[in-house]
Amino acid sequence: MTFLSLFFIVASLLSFVVAQLILKRAMVSTAQSGFRNLRFVSRVTLGITLMTISFFLTLGLLQRFDLSYLYPFQGLSVIIISLMAAVMLKEKLTLQLMIGALLISAGIVLVSLS
């Protein structure tokens, strides 16, 4: 794996993770300020844009690598999203949730390796 392909793998993963965090923040804000305001619309737009970028980066990677090679990186998204939601959205992350996320990621890696 070259440095360039690692860069694109990380970029597609990160844009997906950040999109989820932004969408979560957008939807939580609707509880107070509803849907018709610039903040909500711009957050959702940014979230969808990032997901689209992640989608096309993945498509590009799929043309160069096997799905079974790329999928374990997607499995990591469970751990990364849990950690970042705890740090950036101040969600409560218990030990039990963390172990659960680790097991799910490990399982996804195993499923995709075989």
Next chain:
Amino acid sequence: MTKEPKRNQPFGFGNPWLQLALSVLCVLVSELLLKRGATDIADPSSAWSWTGINGLASPLVWWAILLIIASFISWLYVLRYIPLTIAFPLSRVVDILVPLGCWIFLGEFISARRWIGIGLVVVGLALVAKPIARIEERL
């Protein structure tokens, strides 16, 4: 499934756990439809096939696209109510449902290692789903 402890919250169709299940179901069916549609239409000799655009000739692919949009909308709804640390790991149940669906509906083979992976995901999901009862009480 462990994901529907219905208590105080939007009821019926608006229940976020129901929406999470629906979102996962839509993704699962869309993946199977995409595979079926792509196989039906496969034409490796055409240069266009590399872009995947020729897949749009299959009606199954269009149904899959509709389902993907539906799953995204219900996912946004889920995000409104359920913490990401819980909703996202649970949504990955699709990573074992897809291989199981391929096994049942598409007749694909599941190796021993893959079964072990599926087992690990199930245990992880159980761990994530367990604190839900407590969270539901707080809402």
